[in-house]
Amino acid sequence: MVERSSSVSYLARSQPVQVVAVASGKGGVGKTSVSVNLGVAMARRGHETMLFDADLGLANVGVLLGLQSRHDLSHVMEGRVGLEEILIDGPAGLKIVPGASGISRMASLSRPEQAGLVRAFSDLPMPIDFLLVDTAAGISEDVVFFARAAQDVLLVVCDEPASLMDAYALIKVLNKEHGVSHFNFVANMVPSAQQGRRLYSKLLCVTDRFLDIVLSYLGTIPIDEQLRKAVQHQRAVTDLYPRSRSAIAFDELARTLEARPRTYLPSGHPEFFLERMVQAGAGCG
């Protein structure tokens, strides 16, 4: 019997990679905390999960988890190291692609740089089921770039007028200027799931009135002192306090995400995401 190489079996996988861009509009609402803990929860549920730290200026994920890598994406694009060499192992087998502080604007990478990035992802020998992309706060070109390329946009919103307003502004720009029409809502730092639903209804009321989009409720992460403590210990709450309120909510969120129908892409290979990114980038600016 001929043994198949890991990359061949990788290409033969029937499940497509699902790319989820995590965005927020306003900063400080817990976008990175949601990305990290959802990533760990997905990995713990048995999905091959990768978290791309695309908050490129700040490279927050590593800080939140107390993990460091000697190299980052900029070294991969320069051809100094392979993507596999920069991956950081997070809790439960979550793979983290460290952000590159040297790459300040993904949307304005040169063609050879973009091609280098696509190649780097296509050379990865391991399968990926979910690729979460932790984008920067605000409505920069980069956020648009990732949101357009991903199959799902997950919006993290907390109960502050500025968070709701900025989330609405981001939805409006992505829809009116870039044709994104489906968004997923996650409430964070609210006292209860009921309050999370209420926040969702508030935003839905405005989007239904002024925009032609679908806004789906995905879940609520409650405000949780144990999450704060976990941040202080540079650990994921899903790892340090798996029985905490927020960790249980992250597991529920992961269940909801895994139960959703996947958007079909030709293979489970993240290079397709990068190719979509490059195409999206061609239309930016």
Ligand SMILES: Nc1ncnc2c1ncn2[C@@H]1O[C@H](COP(=O)(O)OP(=O)(O)OP(=O)(O)O)[C@@H](O)[C@H]1O
């Ligand atoms: N559910 C929660 N319960 C309690 N505290 C939380 C929760 N979510 C986030 N926080 C707190 O909010 C802080 C900011 O979170 P985080 O860094 O994830 O936000 P962010 O939106 O990614 O910020 P930035 O826009 O600056 O990247 C965390 O350090 C944590 O202390």
